[in-house]
Amino acid sequence: MVAVWVLAVLVLHHLGPLHAQEKVLTYVVAIAPFVLLGLVVWRRHRQDSVSDPVEDDAAL
Structure with missing residues (x-):
C-alpha cells in the first residue's frame, strides 16, 4: 500500500x-x-x- 502512495506522489511530482x-x-x-x-x-x-400518496399514508 505504501508503494502505491509513493508511486502516486512521484507521478504528481513529475507532472507538476x-x-x-x-x-x-x-x-x-x-x-x-x-x-x-x-x-x-x-x-x-x-x-x-x-x-402514490395513499401508499405513503398506509406505510405509516
Whole structure:
C-alpha cells in the first residue's frame, strides 16, 4: 500500500502543478457524479410521492 502512495506522489511530482482549467475539470469529474446521483434520487422520490400518496399514508 505504501508503494502505491509513493508511486502516486512521484507521478504528481513529475507532472507538476495543475493549471486552473485542469483543477476545475478534476473537481467537476470528482463531484459531478454524486451531484447527479443526488438529483436523480430526489426526483424519483418526488415522483413516487406524487404518484402514490395513499401508499405513503398506509406505510405509516
